[in-house]
Amino acid sequence: MTAIHYDLEFLEDGRHIELISIGMVAEDGREYYAVSRDMPVRKIRKDKWLMENVVPSLPKGAGDRRNHVPKSWLFDYADPVVKRRERIADDVMDFIRAAGPDVELWANYGAYDHVCLAQLWGRMIDLPEGVPMFTHDIQQEARRQGLGWNDLPKQESGEHNALADARHNQTVRQWLAAHATTKES
Numbered sequence: 415m416t417a418i419h420y421d422l423e424f425l426e427d428g429r430h431i432e433l434i435s436i437g438m439v440a441e442d443g444r445e446y447y448a449v450s451r452d453m454p455v456r457k458i459r460k461d462k463w464l465m466e467n468v469v470p471s472l473p474k475g476a477g478d479r480r481n482h483v484p485k486s487w488l489f490d491y492a493d494p495v496v497k498r499r500e501r502i503a504d505d506v507m508d509f510i511r512a513a514g515p516d517v518e519l520w521a522n523y524g525a526y527d528h529v530c531l532a533q534l535w536g537r538m539i540d541l542p543e544g545v546p547m548f549t550h551d552i553q554q555e556a557r558r559q560g561l562g563w564n565d566l567p568k569q570e571s572g573e574h575n576a577l578a579d580a581r582h583n584q585t586v587r588q589w590l591a592a593h594a595t596t597k598e599s
C-alpha cells in the first residue's frame with residue numbers, strides 16, 4: 415500500500431466547493447503543489463477568513479516592481495505552480511496513478527477535500543480509473559484509537575498552505591500507524 419496525503423484550500427459557500435490550491439505528499443517521497451488560476455477571485459476577496467488565512471500563502475509578488483506583478487492581482491499568475499484547473503486534474507491523476515494500484519488517499523477532516531478533488535474530473539461517475547473513490551480520514555483513525563486532537567503531533571508552521579498541511583497530514587498519519595502498532599503488540 416502507498417499512502418498519499420493531501421490537502422486542498424477551497425472557497426466554500428454552502429453550495430459549491432471551489433479549488434484554490436492543492437498539496438499532495440506520497441509515501442514514496444513525491445510531492446505536488448498547484449494553485450488554480452481559475453479560482454473565484456472576486457468571491458475570495460469578499461471572504462475575510464480566506465483573505466487572512468489562505469491568500470497570504472499563495473505565490474506572491476503583488477506590488478513588487480521587480481517582477482511587474484500588478485497590485486490588483488490576488489496572486490502571481492506567472493508563477494509556475496499556478497495552473498489551469500484542467501491541467502491540475504491531469505497532474506493529480508498522474509500523481510495518484512504513479513503510486514501504483516494499491517493506493518490510499520488520506521486527509522484531515524477530508525470530506526470536503528475529497529469532493530473538491532473528485533470534482534476536478536466532473537461527476538462522481540467521471541472519476542478516472544486508479545483514483546480511489548474515498549479518502550481515509552485522519553480524524554476517524556484517531557477516534558478509532560481513542561485519541562483526541564490534542565494527543566496528535568502539532569503542526570509547527572505553514573498552516574493553510576496546502577502543501578505544508580499535506581506534509582503535516584503525512585506526519586500525523588504515520589504517527590497514528592506507529593501508535594496503532596505499539597498498542598497491538
Ligand SMILES: [Mg+2]
Nearest residue numbers: 421574576579
Ligand atoms: Mg489546509
